[in-house]
Amino acid sequence: MAMFTFRGSGRSKWATGAAALVVSLPLLAVPQAAAAPSCDPFTPPVVDDSVPTAREVLGTDLGEREVTTEESDTYLRALADASPNVVDGELATSVQGRPLRYAVVGQEKWVRPGALENIGRQLNRLRDPNTPEPVAQRIIRDTPAVLWVAGNVHGDEESGTDAALRVLYELTARTDCTAQSILDNAVVVVLPTQNPDGREADTRRNAYGFDMNRDWFARTQPETEGKLEKLRELPPQMFIDAHEMGSPDYFFPPNADPVYHDIGETPLNWVYNVYGPAMQQAFGRFGIPYFNGESYDLMYLGYGDTVPLTGFNAAGMTFEKNSGDPVPERVGEQYTAIWATLMAAGAQDRQLLAEWRGEHVEAQRQGAAGELEPNQLYWNDGEITNPVPDIAVKHYFLRTDDPAKSAEVQRLARRLQRMDVDVYRLTTPLEVPDYTEYGRAEQPATLPAGTLWIPMAQGQKHWVQAMLNENSYVPFPYFYDVTAWSGPLVENISGGRSGADLRPRAMPLPEQPEPVARPVVDAPRTAVWQLPGGSAATESAGWLRWWLDDQRMDFGDLTAEQIAAGALAGHDVLVVPNGSDQEAFDALGEQGRAALTEWVRGGGTLIALRDASRLAVRLGLTSATYAEPTSDIPGALIRMQVDQDSPLAEGVGPTAWAMYEYEAVWSAPEESSVAAFPAEGDPDWYVSGFAEGAEQLHGKTAVVDEAAGSGRVVLFGFDPNYRAFTNGTAKLLRNAMTGPRPANAPQAAAAVRAVPTAATPGRLILSVRPAVADQVQRLIGERGASAEVVRGPELVRFKVDLGGLSADEHPWARRLADQVAGFGRDVVAISLP
Ligand SMILES: [Zn+2]
Known part of the structure; x- marks a missing residue:
């Protein structure tokens, strides 16, 4: 069993501009109420027989076998029908039209019609720091906390659903002290499955292929x-996201470092000092093996733990149970973790809401003072190699004076507003003495009226920083996901920050709707060819299909066999998302390769994304070449320069931000290179996120546009539609599909070239100093795994083949990464697919 050795952060030091800061304080005094619950969480259940059991409704006990989504919905309905303490509803409709059904269980006075809405309103007043203190105190006294339990966001990780249903049943039926001690102080929202389409299809992703x-x-x-939207209506103080994975022991927080720097200390304290110990106690009591502090970090803002933490100041937590274990064990352990946590939340009584309020007030204070929270290590021994810099940030600004960017500004403003961020619009021009544009040096500026102003002095300060940052300031080089996601960069909007005391004249921005794409006039007849290549190929194709639908562009899917049989005839454009070019080349066969080449040379437009672009090299359709990267860039946003004479530049502007994630390094003749990374010393050069060795990209090509016969190839060295959130570069893709062809485009080379070995998508990358290379080699060997090894004088890089699986799906990739991470400063970068 894992040892539980907590390295607490304590209260944040609010150190602005702290140098490398490792906080290692003794364990906080455990909050009094949590120390000894008056009620044993695992006392034998005493139940009210009038509440229907799953056996009575579904003919099976929960945990006997996995229920279907329909059975889950049926059981929620049955509980709501039978008990005045349960209401149910739908909070979304899935891509394939299935409801996401949830239930709320609580005291009758809190769940009867109108009451829940009122609880939501009161809690939203409580989280507003401007609500007068006496009103806040009344809300704290009279209002229950809201605790969320959600499962199955990955559709093939089922047990969270069944465990959530068991928790719902027990909260409804139990008459012993347990359920009451939770429901005295809280209502519990149960969302058994967050991904009904994936559960039905037994797939990790939803129907579009999104994780x-x-x-x-x-x-x-x-x-x-x-x-x-439902979370905003019933704002959480806790959010449990129950998953499954490949390791034998159960995981619950404390998490692994890194932790995103601007997460409030209050919810982190709950996770590390209240709920973590409560679960440890429960698992210890039942002898269930578990681990903490490894694998599951709190860095990327797309997770079901980091977003509740940062966006709601709630205790966001990921639970993970081995997916290979029998159903009763999986459901039982998920239940144990959830129940122990709910009991610990209930034991906090009124203190929970008081502290929750306090964090919002503190966030506003930090924002008014321009303080960013420092990077801290909460678990690891080690070193912060990348501290948050000594800058003051009191305001962010988004320019609105480029009409070509109105949809992008609108989308970002809407996303902010829909996380309850206050966004304003300047009514008069504003002098900003220290204006710092994204990725530029500080320079005084006059911002025009109409510019959007987002002050940091608000309760949502942590979220504002997380969404509008110039850089994520990853504390040390361990990456479970990409390291950059800033809104203005992914939307390619001009904006910046200031640390000055300003008094802008401004009006609140009205609620923004989601922008709707203009329909394309004379739309090209478009085909999409999804390549082989595991998870990476599935996802890239899914993102593309979703985006084409969102752009209201019709398309059909083609296979390699259909291409070989002549199916490209009648199409104007073929878009090939990321995938294995080697497998695609083989799948086409001789006939398919000839058909594709002739179609392009006869007038077709081939658009290839990321590794698919290598296929154009193999087919002799481009003069561009590529090399394997020697840099370590596990998902950073790098500014590139866009040729203003290219039709791809329409509405984009002179620069855009490429999401670069261990891509190939492309070279093309200058006239074909329509987007390129800036040369050394060029002030356009900027990397948001972690990068080592990025100098390799200076002057290199990012996007190629060339004629091939009477056709055309457009090659993106990166995925311009990454997770469908890089709208700034998706515009280049839209222009490539729908815009005019370049006048006098250079002709591509005619001959098939010898090409380097193709990349296999889905590799674990371990870049280390030579001193520990032998140890890493041994660890890989112990797993019986194969790795491609690139040895340099400063760096040895291991590319471990995961068979096309993501790290979540793979049985030991994360554990191996954790072991290598233990080599500390000899580790340059670790990137998990
Ligand atoms: Zn999962």
């Missing part, structure tokens, strides 16, 4: 959008 545990801040999918 919805990466979609939270961007909220592109209807399941995410509906969930966030």
Whole structure:
């Protein structure tokens, strides 16, 4: 069993500009109420027989086998019909039209018609720091906390659903002291499945192929959008996201570092000092093996733990149970973790809401003072190699004076407003003495009337920083996901920050609707060819299909066999998302390769994304070449320069931000290179996120546009539609599909080239100093795994083949990464697919 050795952060030091800061304070005094619950959480249940059991309604006990989504919905209905303490409803409709059904259980006076709405209103007043203190105190006294239990966001990780239903049943039926001790102080929202389409299809992703545990801040999918809107209506103080994974032992927080720097200390304290210990106690009591502090970090803002933490100041937590274990064990352990946590929440009584309020007030104070929270390590021994810099941020601004960007500004403003951020519009021009544009040096500026102003002095300060930051300031180089996501960068909107005391004249911005794409006049007849290549290929194709639908562009899907049989005839454009070019080349066969090449040379437009672009090289359709990267860039936003004479530049502007994630390094003749990374010393050069060795990209090509015969190839070295949230570069893709062809485009080379070995998407990348390379090699060997090894004088890089699986799906990728992370400063970068 894992040892529980908490390294608490204590209260934040609010150190602005702290140098490397490792906080290692003794364990906080455990809040008094949580120390000894008066009621044993696992006392034998005493139940009210009038509440229907799952066996009575569904003919099975919960935990006997996995229920279907329909059975889950039926049981929610049955409980709501039978008990005045339960109401149910739908919070979203999935891509395939299934309801996301939830239930709320609580005291009758709190769940009867109108009462829940009022609780939501009161809690939203409580989280507003401007609500007068006496009103806040009354709300704290009279209002229950809202605790959320959600499962199955990954559709093939089922047990969270069944455990959530068991929790709902027990909260409804139990008459012993347990349920009452929770419901004395809280209502519990139960969302058994966040991904009904995935549960039905037994797939991790939703029907569009999105990993919805990466979609939270961007909220592109209807399941995410509906969930966030219900969270705003019933704002949580706790959010449990129950998953499954491949490790034998159960995981619950404390999490692994890194932790995103601007998360409030209050919800982190709950997670690390209240709920973590409560689960530890329960698992210890029943002898259930578990681990903490490894694998599951709190960095990326697309997760079901980081978003509740940062956006709601709630205790957002990921639970993980081995998916290979029998159903009763999986459901039982999920239940144990959830129940122990709910009991610990109930034991906090009124203190929970008082502290929750306090964090919002504190956030506003930090924002008024321009303080960013420092990077801290909460668990690891080690070193912060990348501290949050010594800058004051009191205001963010988004320019609105480029009419070509109105949809992008509107989308970002809406996302902010829909996380309860106050957004204003300047009514008169504003002098900003220290204006710092994204990725530029500080320079005085006069911002025109109409500019959007987002003050940091508000209760949502942490979320504002998380969404509008220039950089995520990853504390040390361990990456479970991408390291950059800033809204103005992914939307390619001009904006900046100030740390000055300003008194802007401004009006609140009216609620913004989601922008609707203009329909395309004379739309091209478009086909999409999804390549082989595991999870990475599935996702890129899914993002593309979702985006084409959102852009209201019709398309049909083609396979390699259909291409070989001549199906490209009648199409104007073929878009090929990311995938394995080697497998695609093989799948086409000789006939398919000839058909594709002839179609392009005869006038077709081939648009390829990321690794699919290598296929154009193999087919002799481009003069561009590529090399494997020697840099370590596990998902950063890098500014590139866009040729203003290119039709791709329409509405984009002179620069845009490429999401770069261990992509190939492309070279093309200058006239074909329509977007490129800036040369060394160019002030346009800026990287948001972690990068080592990025100098390799200076002057290199990012997007190629060339004629091939009477056709055309447009090659993106990166995915311009990454998770469908990089709208700034998706515009280049839209222009490539719908815009005019470039006049006098250079002709591509005619001959097939020898090409380097193709990349396999879905590799674990371990970049280390030579001193520990042998140890890493040994760890890989112990797993019986194969790795491609690139040895340099400063750096040894291992690319471990995960067979096309993501790290979540893979049985040991995360554990291996954790072991290598233990080599500390000899680790340059670790990137999990
Ligand atoms: Zn999962």
